Amino acid sequence: MAEETSQTRIISVGTIARVEGEGALRVTVKDGTIQDVELRIFEPPRFFEAFLQGRHYEEVPDIVARICGICPVAYQMSAVHAIEQIFGLHVDGTLRDLRRLIYCGEWIESHALHVFMLQAPDFLGYESGIAMAKDHASLVTRGLRLKKAGNAIMTLLGGRSVHPVSVKVGGFSRVPSRRELDALKNELLWARDAAVETVRWVAGFDYPEFTPDYTCV
Template sequence: MSERTITLDALTRVEGEGTLDLTIRDGKVTQCAFRIFEPPRYFEALLRGRAASEAPDITARICGICPVAYVMSACQAIEAGWGVTVSPEIHALRRMVYCGEWIQSHVLHAAMLHAPDFLGLNDAIEIARVAPDTVRTALRLKALGSRLMEVIGGRAVHPVNTRLGGFFRAPDPAAIAALIPDLEWGVGAARSLALDFARFDFPVDNGDYLFVSLVHPETYPILEGRIGSSDGLDIPVDAFHDHFCEDQVAHSTALHGRMRDGRRYLVGPLARYANNYVQLSETAKETAALCGLDPVERNPFRSILIRMVETQYACEEALRLARGYVPPQPAAMEMRPVASVGEGCTEAPRGICHHRYRTDDSGIILEATIVPPTSQNQPQIEADLARVAQANVDLDDDALRHRCEQTIRNYDPCISCATHFLKLKVDRG
């Protein structure tokens, strides 16, 4: 009997820390455990007893890569509980700052963390030595996303201008107008990076995914819509916990998300794109087609292309919103605390981020439940790893280890968020 154990001890180019244990017996993958060893920070516990007005700033600290997602999901949840609907102008400004986060997060991952996998390089600095223009374009595009976050949110990481009900101060129209030329450039830059990346030699793979994302009849959802799946689920945001749950597993500090019926599911760019393809702009669809993407893409290694299509779309959206910018008056809706339970859900770059808060009538948080994207994807990441490892079982340990690392990076896993993470240990006996 032949046995192999492969351990991946320190996963690199992901936001956070984790390991993978893989056991192979007689050429069959018998065990695959993706461990998150990011230490727990107990956000849901430390929110208890804090003012609901603090929830956006506190939960932003769950993730330095996607703070806007946490800010917006928290705001929406509490606003829903307290019966507040924001004005169309506030919603538009929120969507614009969220576009900034999609741009900076997607470009960081695609160009700086994921692209090296397909070029056989260690990092973006090595890419800069062989393809300096690509890296400079990516850095400039990422900086554009960060600038949107600074102009609207007040800071590129952990915004200060966002609050329950809207914003502290509506940005000056001149500051928004100044973004327009760069956003016009950004649309084309995102497209050219997508086409560059489309020339990579992608591993062949085909995942049997249940895609879950926000869905909306009129727009590619970012922070609006219902929760939908590729097999017909269509529920309001506040019915999330009726259909989805999280379990703790002994090998990880990340909770594992599943459907209540036990099925695993996928959130993030592949899911969002498959469920909402028709809502993409014609120009973004055209880029997708030129990249060889079908309206439903099941090869997770090609998620890098979808991230760049979404980056193009986010530049187009931010451009549209900047051109139509009307400063919200008032900058924030009035917020009166109500003893209530409120739920909110938005599309973080890595997938849906769901928040639920129970507050008392003085606005104090009694209970908080936060379901980040990476914990929802945990069971699917393990399933992808088992599938990819089985298909590549004849590779030697180093090559197999590299392929497994790539499989995890396909997810752009935000391991800091998921705790509530990778050493790969392959056991071939």
């Protein structure tokens, strides 16, 4: 939608789909020059706090995992850490290492999705990752394989890649064997090298000059 006066034009896009969540965009153009750009990222209320009231603490990790299909581990770990703190529990050693590993699996698959399917098409002038694949099939294949590597970690440790079910207060309901973990080694070695190549690739994008007026922490 565009609003125009004799000198000013306002372009409003109510819904932007290719972001993690939902977004909207408002651009103000005056005398042919962009004066202001406002990008809003928003999501409707989810009411998970209300869902959790009165539930047994063991149900919490499975419920909060449904907050997001891409980053469920973040919500699960926040919840189990809070409950463990209440109970005075401290998880360390191998269990803590495995928690770190499932977190890494989530980061790998989430970042691969963002870079190859959400970010790169914009920088390279394509309407979607599918359209980009017509000219850059090897890059899109790399992105999908990276995401699959992250999903494999989440499946092994969490029981499945979307909304894992093995995370629990005090550890996991099941931990993988050494043989199961070793089976991931070769693919993760490939993923490490592919990630380095991806960093080199995106470093060559034509990024706009932009200094935010806030600090990320």
